[in-house]
Amino acid sequence: MTEHALSVHTENLSVRFAGTPALDRLDLRLAPGKIHGLLGRNGSGKSTLAAVLAGFRQPDEGEVRIEGAGISTPLAPYENAVVTSRICLIRESGDVADSLQVRHALLLAESLRPYWNADLAGELLDRFEVPTNKRMQKLSRGKKSALGAVLGLASRAPLTIFDETYLGMDVPSRAAFYDALITDYAEVPRTIVLSTHLVSEVSTLLEDVVILDNGRLVTQSPVDALRGRGASIVGPAKVVDDFTAEFTVLAEERLGGTKSATVLGDLDPALVAQAASAGLEIGPVGLQDLFVHLTAPVSKGARS
Numbered sequence: 001m002t003e004h005a006l007s008v009h010t011e012n013l014s015v016r017f018a019g020t021p022a023l024d025r026l027d028l029r030l031a032p033g034k035i036h037g038l039l040g041r042n043g044s045g046k047s048t049l050a051a052v053l054a055g056f057r058q059p060d061e062g063e064v065r066i067e068g069a070g071i072s073t074p075l076a077p078y079e080n081a082v083v084t085s086r087i088c089l090i091r092e093s094g095d096v097a098d099s100l101q102v103r104h105a106l107l108l109a110e111s112l113r114p115y116w117n118a119d120l121a122g123e124l125l126d127r128f129e130v131p132t133n134k135r136m137q138k139l140s141r142g143k144k145s146a147l148g149a150v151l152g153l154a155s156r157a158p159l160t161i162f163d164e165t166y167l168g169m170d171v172p173s174r175a176a177f178y179d180a181l182i183t184d185y186a187e188v189p190r191t192i193v194l195s196t197h198l199v200s201e202v203s204t205l206l207e208d209v210v211i212l213d214n215g216r217l218v219t220q221s222p223v224d225a226l227r228g229r230g231a232s233i234v235g236p237a238k239v240v241d242d243f244t245a246e247f248t249v250l251a252e253e254r255l256g257g258t259k260s261a262t263v264l265g266d267l268d269p270a271l272v273a274q275a276a277s278a279g280l281e282i283g284p285v286g287l288q289d290l291f292v293h294l295t296a297p298v299s300k301g302a303r304s
């Protein structure tokens with residue numbers, strides 16, 4: 001199932017710009033054949049990490065090791081064509097020369113990408129209505145983003161990284177992108193990294209997440225385990241307030257007499273039973289609420 005997928009391992013990975021760390025001693029493991037979320041606020045280091053993983057730049061310290069999909073010994077991606085031919089990084093800017101026509105950009109991708117699937121590229125171009133006879137500079141931001149999505153998906157690279165590629169796309173186009181991604185991933189499982197701060201949109205796609213803040217690793221975890229770090233509690237407002245009095249409340253919303261609260265902490269089975277008998281509904285915590293909590297400046301001292 002994961003023979004077409006790469007694993008990523010970083011150790012003590014650091015990148016600095018003028019002495020200021022953009023990535024600060026990251027130890028990461030990205031398991032092969034999963035969809036990973038790379039989450040972080042603006043400036044947290046997502047693009048820098050994506051560039052280092054794809055071999056676009058060298059770390060100042062530490063190392064990246066890539067393995068799988070025919071690479072039997074872990075190798076660094078920087079200046080290593082064997083590794084980089086298996087990695088596709090799509091950035092929002094597209095990295096396609098402005099003067100190129102779309103169809104020439106596609107031919108170039110086909111010549112560079114060993115796993116390129118032209119049929120898939122054709123289907124996706126139609127779906128996103130990207131004109132192939134126009135030069136890049138004549139495309140709208142949304143169509144440039146859509147072309148980036150097409151190039152990334154049709155590359156079928158064993159490690160495919162989308163660095164906020166889809167930010168320029170409108171909501172229906174982004175939904176179509178997520179749908180195309182999950183459909184093609186089911187057909188050809190590979191390692192996919194989605195770098196984004198649009199957490200709620202992608203939360204159902206993700207299996208594992210890496211959360212960065214100021215270049216540091218806040219957490220790396222399977223999504224289910226992360227969502228188990230809290231709970232959402234819905235019911236009559238007064239009952240919710242009484243029940244959540246002892247918890248750290250991450251978010252709350254009130255509609256008439258009903259209230260929904262997201263709390264941090266482990267709810268043991270006895271507590272869940274007590275809540276149910278009090279008329280409360282308990283569900284998993286939203287990834288976005290956890291993300292906001294874990295990366296919000298005000299809560300840094302109080303993170304748990």
Ligand SMILES: Nc1ncnc2c1ncn2[C@@H]1O[C@H](COP(=O)(O)OP(=O)(O)OP(=O)(O)O)[C@@H](O)[C@H]1O
Binds near residue numbers: 040041042043049197
């Ligand atoms: N070429 C560069 N020169 C100087 N500083 C840089 C450069 N690239 C990134 N940085 C700095 O490194 C830090 C991390 O930036 P990076 O672009 O990796 O974050 P990001 O999480 O991708 O942000 P965003 O979500 O806003 O795109 C920021 O403080 C940024 O200002």
